[in-house]
Amino acid sequence: MERDDLIEYSLHAHHDEEKGKSIRKKIYFVTVLLTAVTILEVFLGAVIKQDASIWPFVKWSFVALTLLKAGYIVIVFMHLGDERPWLRYIVLVPYFIFILYLIFIALWEAVAIKGVLSYFS
Amino acid sequence: MGGHSVQLDQKALWGGKESPFQVSYGKMMMWFFLVSDALTFGGLLVAYGFTRHDCLEAWPIGEETFNSLPFLGHGFPLLYVALMTFILIISSVTMVLAVEAGHRMDKKGVVKWMIATIIGGFFFVGSQAWEWYHFIHGSEFGKVELADGSMAIVKGHFGEIENFTVTVGGQHHKKGDVVKEDLMHTFQHAAAAGHIENEIITLHDGSKAKINKAKDHDLTLIIKKSGRVYKSDKEHRVITGKKAHDLYYGALYAGETNRVIYGANLKQNEYGPQQYAQFFFFITGFHGFHVFSGVVINIIICLGVVAGTYHKRGHYEMVEKTGLYWHFVDLVWVFVFTFFYLI
Numbered sequence: 001m002e003r004d005d006l007i008e009y010s011l012h013a014h015h016d017e018e019k020g021k022s023i024r025k026k027i028y029f030v031t032v033l034l035t036a037v038t039i040l041e042v043f044l045g046a047v048i049k050q051d052a053s054i055w056p057f058v059k060w061s062f063v064a065l066t067l068l069k070a071g072y073i074v075i076v077f078m079h080l081g082d083e084r085p086w087l088r089y090i091v092l093v094p095y096f097i098f099i100l101y102l103i104f105i106a107l108w109e110a111v112a113i114k115g116v117l118s119y120f121s
Numbered sequence: 122m123g124g125h126s127v128q129l130d131q132k133a134l135w136g137g138k139e140s141p142f143q144v145s146y147g148k149m150m151m152w153f154f155l156v157s158d159a160l161t162f163g164g165l166l167v168a169y170g171f172t173r174h175d176c177l178e179a180w181p182i183g184e185e186t187f188n189s190l191p192f193l194g195h196g197f198p199l200l201y202v203a204l205m206t207f208i209l210i211i212s213s214v215t216m217v218l219a220v221e222a223g224h225r226m227d228k229k230g231v232v233k234w235m236i237a238t239i240i241g242g243f244f245f246v247g248s249q250a251w252e253w254y255h256f257i258h259g260s261e262f263g264k265v266e267l268a269d270g271s272m273a274i275v276k277g278h279f280g281e282i283e284n285f286t287v288t289v290g291g292q293h294h295k296k297g298d299v300v301k302e303d304l305m306h307t308f309q310h311a312a313a314a315g316h317i318e319n320e321i322i323t324l325h326d327g328s329k330a331k332i333n334k335a336k337d338h339d340l341t342l343i344i345k346k347s348g349r350v351y352k353s354d355k356e357h358r359v360i361t362g363k364k365a366h367d368l369y370y371g372a373l374y375a376g377e378t379n380r381v382i383y384g385a386n387l388k389q390n391e392y393g394p395q396q397y398a399q400f401f402f403f404i405t406g407f408h409g410f411h412v413f414s415g416v417v418i419n420i421i422i423c424l425g426v427v428a429g430t431y432h433k434r435g436h437y438e439m440v441e442k443t444g445l446y447w448h449f450v451d452l453v454w455v456f457v458f459t460f461f462y463l464i
Contacts, residue, residue, distance in 0.1 A: 008145075009148075010145050013438070014224055014225070014436070023221050024218070024221060027214060027218060031214045039203070041463055042202075042463075045184055045463045069455050070455055073451060073455065077214075077216075077451075078452075087143070087152070090142070091155075099159075099160065102163060106167045111174075114175050
């Protein structure tokens with residue numbers, strides 16, 4: 001039987017100059033996008049104060065813009081978009097299960113503890 | 122039951138030949154490491170959110186705390202952090218260009234872009250060092266505890282101290298001496314220790330001196346924690362003009378310790394609740410440590426590229442793996458930037 005551990009998956013990643021050109025074009029697009037989003041975030045943060053009535057909307061758009069930036073970094077810069085589906089799943093699924101659980105439990109407990117602290121202070 | 126054998130169609134089986142992930146062992150392990158590291162950072166940021174939510178004292182606002190630029194002073198909310206973010210994004214771009222050059226077996230291109238990445242990484246680490254220095258050092262006014270127990274942060278232009286004129290001699294200074302060195306540091310140290318009363322400072326050697334100081338401008342108090350008289354609600358928290366001046370110097374000249382706090386350490390800080398500085402040091406410190414180790418790994422791999430190690434191997438996957446780590450560092454910063462500085 002053919003040895004399976006000798007397959008050089010690393011060699012699959014090679015590409016020619018033409019493909020490289022289109023990849024670089026995508027990289028420059030993401031660069032401009034990430035920079036623009038960061039400038040927008042800083043502008044919003046500097047202009048809109050935290051006691052403004054519009055602040056909750058700004059806050060949640062910060063979270064949305066951050067997830068957008070993170071998505072582009074992971075999918076394009078880290079090439080997760082080009083990997084096999086199974087690699088994507090074993091990276092993303094465990095992460096989201098744990099982090100969503102952690103966020104849920106922290107929110108739940110924080111609300112309860114805040115109630116207790118306010119009661120006794 | 123036993124001994125019952127079933128004939129399976131070999132075509133339907135994976136057969137153990139090709140991996141379903143189609144990546145090398147090293148790259149997959151790098152991904153697993155990044156998942157666990159991302160959970161660590163996720164845990165830290167969740168803990169930060171938890172503490173911030175539960176802190177009854179007002180939490181500092183990023184644009185009020187981080188508003189300085191090197192050489193230019195105050196009044197530039199978030200610009201410095203934005204610059205740091207931009208540096209890190211650009212170094213991530215140069216890294217992905219190095220990986221792309223590696224896929225074309227373009228050794229010169231890989232070296233060029235990796236060197237650019239390393240320079241960007243050093244710039245980021247340097248920026249973070251300045252940020253820490255500034256955070257630890259604190260502002261010129263510090264945070265003040267007013268007579269009614271309320272806490273306020275102070276904004277404005279601090280009038281420069283010209284000198285201290287000794288009025289009562291001590292072990293080191295004689296009466297009539299004019300002290301001109303290390304004024305700001307001595308002033309802040311004495312203020313925190315409660316050694317200043319009515320423009321008279323008690324120096325280290327026990328001598329007393331009159332403070333000759335230019336006038337402050339636009340002194341503004343922002344109440345962060347309510348006391349019996351001054352409240353931190355939206356309408357009342359900003360105090361300006363003569364009242365602000367009197368309240369601030371009333372506390373500073375009270376001759377009590379820790380009425381004015383400058384800068385930050387692990388025990389107290391001028392920005393807000395104690396946990397704030399601890400989270401700042403731990404989260405940005407842990408991230409900075411990742412950036413630093415990323416730069417070191419990049420240098421090692423870059424030397425490998427220059428030596429031709431990976432070219433002989435037939436692929437530049439080592440560059441891709443270190444690239445994954447470097448992008449991850451950028452990814453974490455995107456989240457730290459939002460949750461620590463923006464929100």
